[in-house]
Every structure is written in structure tokens, then in C-alpha cells.
Amino acid sequence: MDELPILSGDDVVRVRQQVRTVAAKNGLSLVDQTKLVTAASELARNTLVHGGGGVARVEVVKSLNGRSGVKLHFADEGPGIADLDLALTDGWTTGGGLGLGLSGARRLVDEFELNSKPGAGTSVTVVKWSR
Amino acid sequence: MDRVPILKIGQTLFVSIQIDLQDESVMLLQEDLADELSATGARGVIIDITAVEIVDSFIGRMLTMIGSISRLFDAETVIVGMRPAVAITLTELGLSLSGVRTALNAEKGLEILNGKA
Numbered sequence: 190m191d192e193l194p195i196l197s198g199d200d201v202v203r204v205r206q207q208v209r210t211v212a213a214k215n216g217l218s219l220v221d222q223t224k225l226v227t228a229a230s231e232l233a234r235n236t237l238v239h240g241g242g243g244v245a246r247v248e249v250v251k252s253l254n255g256r257s258g259v260k261l262h263f264a265d266e267g268p269g270i271a272d273l274d275l276a277l278t279d280g281w282t283t284g285g286g287l288g289l290g291l292s293g294a295r296r297l298v299d300e301f302e303l304n305s306k307p308g309a310g311t312s313v314t315v316v317k318w319s320r
Numbered sequence: 321m322d323r324v325p326i327l328k329i330g331q332t333l334f335v336s337i338q339i340d341l342q343d344e345s346v347m348l349l350q351e352d353l354a355d356e357l358s359a360t361g362a363r364g365v366i367i368d369i370t371a372v373e374i375v376d377s378f379i380g381r382m383l384t385m386i387g388s389i390s391r392l393f394d395a396e397t398v399i400v401g402m403r404p405a406v407a408i409t410l411t412e413l414g415l416s417l418s419g420v421r422t423a424l425n426a427e428k429g430l431e432i433l434n435g436k437a
Contacts, residue, residue, distance in 0.1 A: 202342050224408075
């Protein structure tokens, strides 16, 4: 299990590279690798920009029926999110962007869990399974 | 910070992205391109993303903005060389890169700029 700091733009690139390496080693197709790395990029940026920095964890998981997958966990101790449903709506943004980061990342993975409370930080866990 | 080089050939600016893009590098590229367009009066921009492994919402938005900025300098932007996996992922992410043209490769991109397409 690797824990990676997300404190700069360079760290975001390192997280993407690590996710790519682990996903390629564990049987994800090129398209699925690309989807997972793209989701990781969105989530790592959120951790940096909205969470004020945090950590990422990349692990390999096995499903009950023997499929392997890659699980990513992002956590920050930033201001948190007051309205989770709103934050997951396409086009909703606080940062002047397109509002596709969180909602788009959710579409790119197989499992997505968002935990956050105002003042208590944010954590996001996602899984992409090999096919 | 890695900087993406810009080459001027005739009336066209060529950008081939060969690094793992971080947000600051893309913003720098946007500024450098605006400066080059203003200084050279180039009529077209070709951005080659053959080596780019992912385009997320930020990079996608920046590419669209580069297209808009180019138009203010009377230049057209063509994005070329997108990988199939990137195209699939971009679409699922919900990004259409509206406002910039795309072409299969640099040669076809140049044909568009030269009005042959």
C-alpha cells in the first residue's frame, strides 16, 4: 500500500503515474487505465485545490469472484463539502471550472464513495475493476 | 516547472506536448501561445497531443480556452493526435472540446489550416 502526499502540482503528476503503473500491472485495459488515471487526476486536484492538500492511497483489491481491481483513496482536512448531492451535479462549481471534476470522476470508475462534512475534511474512495 | 516549446513554421505555430502535464504547465502554455500569436501574427495553431496519456477536465478546459484566445488573434487552433482511450474517456467525462477543431494527425491538421480540408 503506497501513501502519496498531494501538496503540489508535481505531486498530482506523481499520483497519476503511480495509478497508471498499478492499474497496468493489475490487468486493467488501456481504456480502463486511462479512465482511472483521469479520475485520479480530478480527485487529486480537488484534494490540492479545495482540500488544501492531503494524501492519496493506491491499493490492489480482489473481488469475491476473483477479479482484481485498483482502489484509490483521497483524503484531506480541508473545509469539507456542505451539500454532497450538489457537489456531484454536472456543471456545479466553486472553482470557476467546468464543474465536471467530481461528477465526471464518478462516471469513470465502478465504485465511488464520497464522505465529507463542513469543517471535517473530505475523503473519496473509488474502485475500478478489471474486466 | 516544465515548459512546452512552441515552434513557428510559416504562418503556423506548432506545439507538441511531450511532458506529463501539470496544471501550471498548461496555464504557462496558454500565456506563451498568446504572446507568440501577438508577436508573430501566426494564422494557425496546431497542438499535438499524441504523447498525452490523459486529458482531464482542467486540461480540456485549457485546450478550449487556447482555441478561444487564438480566435481573438485571428488564428485557428487544431488539436491533433488524440489517443483513442483519451477520446473515450473525455466523452464519458462530459467534455466535448467545443470551439476547437480536431484532426487525426498533424498533416491533416495542417490541411485544415491551409483550407484544403
